[in-house]
Amino acid sequence: MIFAPTPEVRDSDGYNCFRLCFAACPEEQVKPISKRFVKGAQAFWRIKDVKEIDKLLEDDEEAVITGMDGDGIGLLTGWC
Numbered sequence: 001m002i003f004a005p006t007p008e009v010r011d012s013d014g015y016n017c018f019r020l021c022f023a024a025c026p027e028e029q030v031k032p033i034s035k036r037f038v039k040g041a042q043a044f045w046r047i048k049d050v051k052e053i054d055k056l057l058e059d060d061e062e063a064v065i066t067g068m069d070g071d072g073i074g075l076l077t078g079w080c
Helices: 007-012 027-045 050-066
Strands: none
Touching: none
């Protein structure tokens, strides 16, 4: 919602958009990061088993609580 260019877009189909920022990444990492993101997004949308989604949500909740790097701020550091 915060990235919709207008209130009309926000209210109609802004949820269909996703913005990636590579400002903090070295240029040579942009392409590999983009490819990994696409691969992960495609894999996610191919999931058909609800139990698999539930497992992903459990893993995500644990990462938010403990931090991916163990110090509680792992999700703030991005992919780079």
